[in-house]
Amino acid sequence: MVKRVALDNNVHILTEHISNVRSVSVGFFVDTGSRYESPEINGVSHFIEHMMFKGTRRRTAKDIAEELDAVGGQLNAYTTKEYTCYFARVLDEYFDLAVDLLSDMLFESNFDACDIDRERNVIIEEIKMYEDAPDELVHDIFAGSMWGGHALGQPIIGTAEVITGLSRDTLYNYYQTNYTPGKMVVAVAGNVAHENIINKLRPIFEKRKGNGQSNARTIPSPRLDNVCRYKETEQVHLCVGTPGLMLDHENIYVFQIINTILGGGLSSRLFQEIREQRGLVYSVYSYHSSYRDTGLFCIYAGLSKKNIDEVLDLIFKQIKDIRLNSVKKEELQRAKDQLKGNLYLSLENVNTRMSRLGKSQLYLGKVISPEDVVSRVNKVTTEEIQGLALEMLDPSRFSLATIGPWEDCGSLVKALK
Numbered sequence: 001m002v003k004r005v006a007l008d009n010n011v012h013i014l015t016e017h018i019s020n021v022r023s024v025s026v027g028f029f030v031d032t033g034s035r036y037e038s039p040e041i042n043g044v045s046h047f048i049e050h051m052m053f054k055g056t057r058r059r060t061a062k063d064i065a066e067e068l069d070a071v072g073g074q075l076n077a078y079t080t081k082e083y084t085c086y087f088a089r090v091l092d093e094y095f096d097l098a099v100d101l102l103s104d105m106l107f108e109s110n111f112d113a114c115d116i117d118r119e120r121n122v123i124i125e126e127i128k129m130y131e132d133a134p135d136e137l138v139h140d141i142f143a144g145s146m147w148g149g150h151a152l153g154q155p156i157i158g159t160a161e162v163i164t165g166l167s168r169d170t171l172y173n174y175y176q177t178n179y180t181p182g183k184m185v186v187a188v189a190g191n192v193a194h195e196n197i198i199n200k201l202r203p204i205f206e207k208r209k210g211n212g213q214s215n216a217r218t219i220p221s222p223r224l225d226n227v228c229r230y231k232e233t234e235q236v237h238l239c240v241g242t243p244g245l246m247l248d249h250e251n252i253y254v255f256q257i258i259n260t261i262l263g264g265g266l267s268s269r270l271f272q273e274i275r276e277q278r279g280l281v282y283s284v285y286s287y288h289s290s291y292r293d294t295g296l297f298c299i300y301a302g303l304s305k306k307n308i309d310e311v312l313d314l315i316f317k318q319i320k321d322i323r324l325n326s327v328k329k330e331e332l333q334r335a336k337d338q339l340k341g342n343l344y345l346s347l348e349n350v351n352t353r354m355s356r357l358g359k360s361q362l363y364l365g366k367v368i369s370p371e372d373v374v375s376r377v378n379k380v381t382t383e384e385i386q387g388l389a390l391e392m393l394d395p396s397r398f399s400l401a402t403i404g405p406w407e408d409c410g411s412l413v414k415a416l417k
Contacts, residue, residue, distance in 0.1 A: 002367050003194045009181040011205045014357040015197045016189040024190025025354035026098050027087040028106055029362055031183040034156045035081045036215045043158015044174050046079040054115040056108040067101055079156055083362055089351055092191040103204045111172050124160050134237045134403040135302055142239035142401035145227040150220035180210035187358035190350045219293045226400045226409035235302045236404030242397045244288050244295025247363045253376045254384045259288045260335040261327055263299055269318045280307045305406045319393050326386035340374050
């Protein structure tokens with residue numbers, strides 16, 4: 001059962017007691033990410049995430065690395081476009097240690113100038129590594145091509161030029177502005193009672209002041225654009241897609257089923273048609289990313305240059321078929337069962353349960369139960385799928401991005417006609 005407590009300073013604490021496990025996962029969520037950064041400081045949220053591991057008044061960076069390792073636990077963090085999460089998973093008997101370590105990192109980090117300079121070099125190397133992974137980088141290029149100059153199109157990691165110029169004052173001022181109680185959610189899932197969690201967390205958070213200003217945001221206006229970056233690679237890495245739905249949209253589960261049927265697994269249409277039946281690619285899939293007020297639907301394929309026109313044609317034939325003919329009833333039921341199975345299997349992991357609590361509170365202000373999700377999925381009809389596909393999957397609204405030895409973006413225009 002999920003329980004929630006809102007402290008006077010607007011920190012929300014969500015808990016889920018799971019008695020049949022020996023572990024507990026604790027996540028501190030901060031309502032900040034690359035979407036809320038100006039181009040001049042793009043990458044600052046991710047930079048701050050790195051700095052949280054570099055030492056506090058009570059712990060060195062080595063202490064932080066060793067404390068949970070010593071008890072078999074896990075400590076990590078990640079930055080997204082709209083939030084940052086710091087989390088730990090430990091045996092239930094070490095819950096207090098995990099909370100103490102995470103809170104020490106978030107509230108007492110040193111931001112030492114020498115550490116900043118060292119970590120600046122680490123992040124620049126991370127950017128170089130990312131540039132050497134075209135199958136990952138192409139997704140950022142695609143988002144940038146579709147959303148133009150909007151902050152949602154910025155890379156989370158930033159650029160080497162911007163990272164090089166970020167000063168300690170810039171980092172620390174951004175940290176002080178955004179790492180405030182009013183922008184924090186704490187989520188805990190595992191074998192610790194709700195009362196024990198609140199008794200441990202309340203003294204840590206209730207003494208801290210500052211509700212924090214709400215993040216200012218504008219809804220991005222999608223644009224049609226084709227961006228082809230030339231790179232000497234063996235494959236062309238291709239993304240083609242269109243705007244999607246925000247997380248709280250009434251048709252979000254309809255679109256999830258469309259995505260599952262098109263490219264959501266080994267049995268999906270695109271995988272079967274393009275890889276299994278024709279052997280034109282090794283990897284092809286689709287995904288739908290949702291944000292607070294918009295979304296992004298993307299189809300990815302890694303393929304040889306000579307196969308691009310044929311693969312694009314096959315992609316849009318499948319999209320056209322769903323728009324004109326919807327899907328078969330057995331195909332719809334298989335997608336529903338797949339989503340249901342994926343959901344319940346993921347919930348056997350306490351990290352997933354914790355993440356689900358924190359993200360739901362940040363985005364929705366509530367937690368939708370797994371049973372409610374399954375109920376909504378089960379209600380989706382073939383008529384709803386066709387109606388939403390007609391509205392959302394209009395080929396004239398698709399953009400494209402590629403990395404590889406191919407610059408003929410006109411081929412997409414030809415495929416859309």
